[in-house]
Amino acid sequence: MIRAWSSTEVVAAERPMLDAGVPLMEQAAFALASHVTRALRRAGHRVPGSVVLLLVGGGNNGGDALHAGAHLARRGAQVHAALLTDRAHPEGLAAARRSGVRVHQVLEDGVPPTERVLGLARRAGVWVDGVTGVGAGGGLRHPVAEVVRSLAADRAGWPQEPMVVAVDVPSGIGVDDGTVPGPVLPADMTVTMGAAKPGLLLPPAAELAGRLEVVDLALPLPAGGAPAVCRLTSADVADLWPRPTSSDHKYTRGVLGVLAGSTTFPGAAVLSVAGAVRTGLGMVRYLGPPGATTLVHARHPEVVAVPGRVQAWVIGPGVDADDPGRAEQAQDAIEEALAAGVPVVLDAGALQLLPEDLPDSAVLTPHAGELATLLGSRGEAVTRDEVEAAPARHARLAAELTGAMVLLKGATTVVAGPTGPLYAQADAPPWLAAAGAGDVLAGVLGALLAPYGDRLQELLDSGEDVTAGVARLAAAAVVVHGEAAQHAAGLHGPDPGPGRPLSAGDVADALPTAVGQILA
Numbered sequence: 422m423i424r425a426w427s428s429t430e431v432v433a434a435e436r437p438m439l440d441a442g443v444p445l446m447e448q449a450a451f452a453l454a455s456h457v458t459r460a461l462r463r464a465g466h467r468v469p470g471s472v473v474l475l476l477v478g479g480g481n482n483g484g485d486a487l488h489a490g491a492h493l494a495r496r497g498a499q500v501h502a503a504l505l506t507d508r509a510h511p512e513g514l515a516a517a518r519r520s521g522v523r524v525h526q527v528l529e530d531g532v533p534p535t536e537r538v539l540g541l542a543r544r545a546g547v548w549v550d551g552v553t554g555v556g557a558g559g560g561l562r563h564p565v566a567e568v569v570r571s572l573a574a575d576r577a578g579w580p581q582e583p584m585v586v587a588v589d590v591p592s593g594i595g596v597d598d599g600t601v602p603g604p605v606l607p608a609d610m611t612v613t614m615g616a617a618k619p620g621l622l623l624p625p626a627a628e629l630a631g632r633l634e635v636v637d638l639a640l641p642l643p644a645g646g647a648p649a650v651c652r653l654t655s656a657d658v659a660d661l662w663p664r665p666t667s668s669d670h671k672y673t674r675g676v677l678g679v680l681a682g683s684t685t686f687p688g689a690a691v692l693s694v695a696g697a698v699r700t701g702l703g704m705v706r707y708l709g710p711p712g713a714t715t716l717v718h719a720r721h722p723e724v725v726a727v728p729g730r731v732q733a734w735v736i737g738p739g740v741d742a743d744d745p746g747r748a749e750q751a752q753d754a755i756e757e758a759l760a761a762g763v764p765v766v767l768d769a770g771a772l773q774l775l776p777e778d779l780p781d782s783a784v785l786t787p788h789a790g791e792l793a794t795l796l797g798s799r800g801e802a803v804t805r806d807e808v809e810a811a812p813a814r815h816a817r818l819a820a821e822l823t824g825a826m827v828l829l830k831g832a833t834t835v836v837a838g839p840t841g842p843l844y845a846q847a848d849a850p851p852w853l854a855a856a857g858a859g860d861v862l863a864g865v866l867g868a869l870l871a872p873y874g875d876r877l878q879e880l881l882d883s884g885e886d887v888t889a890g891v892a893r894l895a896a897a898a899v900v901v902h903g904e905a906a907q908h909a910a911g912l913h914g915p916d917p918g919p920g921r922p923l924s925a926g927d928v929a930d931a932l933p934t935a936v937g938q939i940l941a
């Protein structure tokens with residue numbers, strides 16, 4: 422699991438080490454130089470002869486860059502440092518100069534002239550972004566903001582783009598909330614110090630961080646404390662997977678009720694059922710109109726289409742909330758699920774039928790537009806664009822307002838409960854942005870929740886943190902769904918290339934392979 426800690430926590434953890442004289446910056450800079458060296462080698466280059474430009478701000482982030490530049494210069498790189506402010510980290514600057522780094526005081530009348538910086542940048546194959554780190558907030562200020570904006574625009578126009586390495590974070594991102602309040606130089610790699618920061622995992626900033634390398638500085642972060650943001654890996658999913666044993670039967674493996682599909686959208690029923698069945702569980706009970714039931718049975722004859730005992734529900738994919746009969750049936754199912762105290766996934770049409778208060782064993786699965794509508798219905802008028810600009814904040818707000826777990830779908834999916842850490846999962850290839858993919862995800866999540874359904878009340882009574890458990894399962898469903906999409910898009914294997922188009926049905930079909938590989 423990747424754990425991200427807020428800038429306040431990281432700075433607090435650094436303090437006793439710095440007070441004790443631990444040379445954290447030297448360690449950080451050495452690791453940064455080593456990562457740049459490895460990245461150059463991966464790209465088929467050598468350090469001797471490579472031209473590196475350090476973009477240096479006035480704080481310790483610039484200090485990291487200068488010290489790392491000194492290491493790279495000693496290893497034979499031609500290193501230039503552009504000082505973008507009127508002061509630079511003194512020891513870092515001295516070390517850089519001693520090692521042969523060419524230092525450019527680019528300020529003219531207090532402003533770094535963009536053309537001068539661009540001139541240096543165009544000669545360099547590697548740019549090291551040491552403008553700001555955890556000590557800055559609210560987006561880059563004038564005049565550094567203009568320089569960074571020009572660098573980002575200029576770089577994109579080159580036939581052979583330079584490699585951009587961000588020090589700690591890409592300068593200018595919302596370090597703690599993942600927002601992008603102003604210009605940011607998108608990085609190919611971010612070398613982050615001590616621990617990941619929330620903005621390196623949360624969208625949209627995370628999408629500007631590139632490959633993430635965490636430098637272990639042995640910071641005394643609270644061992645049992647909750648990080649701000651987590652990201653599950655396949656290994657974490659393997660650990661929590663309900664592996665069947667010889668004593669299992671269908672109720673111990675989980676029976677899921679699926680209320681999905683309509684005359685207009687029968688395919689959503691097939692896809693959500695496929696998501697559940699192919700993830701693996703004891704049984705699916707399907708409730709839907711006759712036409713959709715016929716389609717479901719044609720594809721999944723094992724599905725039982727009569728009401729009965731279930732341990733979790735998926736309600737809403739392809740359900741038309743404007744169809745009074747179907748809406749009433751969905752609402753009754755939601756009430757029944759909540760009264761029974763079993764976990765329930767509320768997707769698509771069901772999001773318009775929510776009761777006022779929900780437990781955190783209910784998982785809402787909106788995309789950004791649906792979340793904006795949901796928040797609007799709770800007195801928080803926001804647009805889809807505003808949700809996309811700050812997904813973590815809006816997912817958390819929706820969780821607080823409803824009491825439910827919120828799984829906000831996107832290229833990076835965010836899971837937020839009313840309390841506890843956020844999860845940010847970036848497992849999906851871009852090919853997954855396809856109709857019906859969300860229906861499959863609802864089924865996967867239902868299948869993961871069902872085995873825990875009967876135990877939920879027991880867990881609540883024993884004081885277990887159900888919120889944390891449901892959040893983890895929701896994140897795990899996103900991992901499995903993303904992995905299946907990677908398989909369906911042909912992105913597994915040693916040299917996958919660009920991948921290939923997929924349908925939501927392909928993703929469902931790839932689920933057994935994905936689960937098998939995760940458990941292997």
Ligand SMILES: NC(=O)C1=CN([C@@H]2O[C@H](COP(=O)(O)OP(=O)(O)OC[C@H]3O[C@@H](n4cnc5c(N)ncnc54)[C@H](OP(=O)(O)O)[C@@H]3O)[C@@H](O)[C@H]2O)[C@@H](O)CC1
Binds near residue numbers: 480506553614
């Ligand atoms: N301590 C250590 O030993 C270790 C520290 N480490 C490293 O230190 C970094 C934190 O360093 P930090 O605290 O010095 O802050 P930092 O991110 O460089 O920013 C301050 C500078 O930015 C400026 N500035 C502020 N806001 C701005 C804005 N909106 N737009 C533009 N500029 C803005 C501000 O200017 P001022 O406001 O003072 O005029 C000042 O010059 C951390 O990320 C990690 O890399 C690691 O090596 C581990 C060991």
Ligand SMILES: [K+]
Binds near residue numbers: 482553554587589590
């Ligand atoms: K930086």
